[in-house]
Amino acid sequence: MGVESTTESVWRGGVKPFKASYGKMMMWFFLLTDALTFSGFLGAYGFSRFKYAETWPLAENVFTHFPGIHGDQPLLYVALMTFILIMSSVTMVLAVHHGKNMDTKKVAWWMGFTVLGGIIFLGSxxxxxxxxxHGTAEGALQLADGSIAKVIAAGTEVMGQKYNFDVLRLGTEKFITDPTTIATLSTGAEHVYGANMLVNEYGLPQFANFFFFITGFHGFHVFTGVLLNTIVFINVLFGTYEKRGHYEMVEKVGLYWHFVDLVWVFVFTFFYLV
Amino acid sequence: MSHDKHGGTKQIWLVFWILLALTTVEVALGIYKPVSYEILKWTFIILTLVKAYYIVAYFMHVKHETKGFTWTLALPTFILIPYLLFILLTEASDLIL
Structure with a gap:
């Protein structure tokens, strides 16, 4: 079925409502439901982020690495990832554009670049x-009550003062400099490194859970997109759509691919910026 | 190369530059934080919605779909998502965004 059946009777699934083919419309409705799913996730994230605002780790203090550059580089790496995904969205829309002009060679090239962009994003x-x-080399202390304290080495300036012993930092800016309090807090404390579903050296474990779940679910979408794009890319090379007379399949996977980019735009804002 | 009614590759690249510029502004604001967090937060949200508009309207071609189809997609989005967020953020706690 599909575009060919437009002249058939309504009762046999003919006609194109809104001048959109069945496949394209259903892809849109799927994306609409998927948008609601992601809204639920990001909404839940926002809820926790503001409810636990004092102890919530900020992404810019957690993701500070950039390959080849030493020191803290907040936001730079995720900006690069965003750029890669926007770029692959552009190559996708170019593939769709040339598909409308039945230019097989150009569609193949741009589809190829899109697949490549998706793979680079997944690698990033x-x-x-x-x-x-893996976390940082020095890790953090998980106190008996489950909260996280960063150990600040002796001699580091803390609020304009230097101490000759290790001091603790709770949350983002609460410093504990009283030796007796430090000793009390350190009792039963455990050293933790990195983040997983149970512990998170950067702060609340919920942050790690949300991070793994939301970026993981988005990454799964990217992975699926790369898979679909690869299949379509191979079909383009074999001339399947040339024979079919239209490149609508490129358009349909294109919609999905742009949606993946769209979701990332929101993940970028709500996870890394806000 | 024939130009169809959906605009040529020129328009695609224009949208790309707009998206890139907006993202650069967001990253710069995120790194240097020139204004208070409250203003920054809403600036990020507005810039994101502008980016989303360009992706949906031009990359996903909604601007060139029929009016009926555009509304079919827009109405559930603009009713259900704010409703979902409203329930989540106000009913679940005493939190005021």
Whole structure:
């Protein structure tokens, strides 16, 4: 069925409502439901982020690595990832554009670039996950009540003062400099490194859970998109759509691919910026 | 190369530059934080919605779909998502966004 059946009777699934083919319309309705799913996730994230605002780790203090550059580089890496995904969205829309003009060679080239962009993005995400899971070399203390304290080495300036012993930092800016309190807090405390579903050296474990779940679910979408794009890319090379007379399949996977980019735009804002 | 009614590759690249510029502004604001967090937060949200508009309207071609189809997609989005967020953020706690 599909575009060919437009002249058939309504009762046999003919006609194109809104001048959109069945496949394209159903892809849109699927994306609409998917948008609601992601809204639920990001809404839940926002809820927790503001409810636990004092102890919530900020993404810009967690994801500070950039390959090849030493020191803290907040936001730079995720900006690069965003750029890669926008770029692959552009190559996708170019493939759709040339598909409308039945230019097989150009569609193949741009589809190929889109697949490549998707793979690079997935690799970048794996790199970011790896750094998050491994954490910092010095780790953090998980206190008896489950909260996280960063150990600040002796001699480091804290609020304009230097101490000759290690001091603790709770949350983002609460410093504990009284030796007796430090000793009390350190009793039963455990050293933790990196983040997983149970502990998170950067702060609340919920942050790690949300991070793994939301970026993981988005990454799964990217992975599926790369898979679909690859199948369509191979079909383009074999001339399947040339024979069919239209490149609507490129358009349909294109919609999905742009949606993946769209979701990332929101993840970028709500996870890394706000 | 024939130009169809959906605009040529020129328009695609224009949208790309707009998206890139908006993202650069967001990243710069995120790094240097020139204004208070409250203003920054809403600036990020507005810029994101502008980016979303360009992706949906031009990359996903909604601007060139029929009016009926555009509304079919827009109405559930603009009713259900704010409703979902409203329930989540106000009913679940005493939190005021």
């Amino acid at each position: 995400q794996a790199w970011e996950w790896m750094h998050f899971i």
